[in-house]
Amino acid sequence: MSFRFNLDQIDQAVDFIEEHLKTPVICFNGPMGAGKTTLISELCKKWDVTDPISSPTFSIVNQYISLTKGGIYHFDFYRLKNIFEAMDIGTEEYLESDNYCLIEWGERILPILPPHTKVNLSINEDQSRTINIVSI
DSSP: OEEEEOGGGHHHHHHHHHHTOOSSEEEEEOSTTSSHHHHHHHHHHHTTBOSOOOOOTTTSEEEEEETTTEEEEEEEOTTOSSHHHHHHTTHHHHHTSSSEEEEESGGGGGGGOOSOEEEEEEEOTTSOEEEEEEEO
């Protein structure tokens, strides 16, 4: 399933993602600058997160509270040197918590990922984006 959009259609892109979610663990994959954090931020806003939403590039994980979804964990594994760093912060416990886990650079922790929804982002020549969603 795919959806092509421009930044002014971000709400429709978030609706598309939400319609195709099969699990609370969602991996956002794509090149640097593709819009992973932007999509996660907009998804959190739709889910009534009142906390400031930012990329956890240095903290690795941010926790948000949603008025409609409960706890949400936002991970950014870009800086990981190895999977053991993810395990050291208790990533497996987060993933098994039944809370939403929104993950950037999830391919870096593939061996410990449970079944999840994979949101692949690509940048098109005209700078629009395409989302492809796969349940794994």
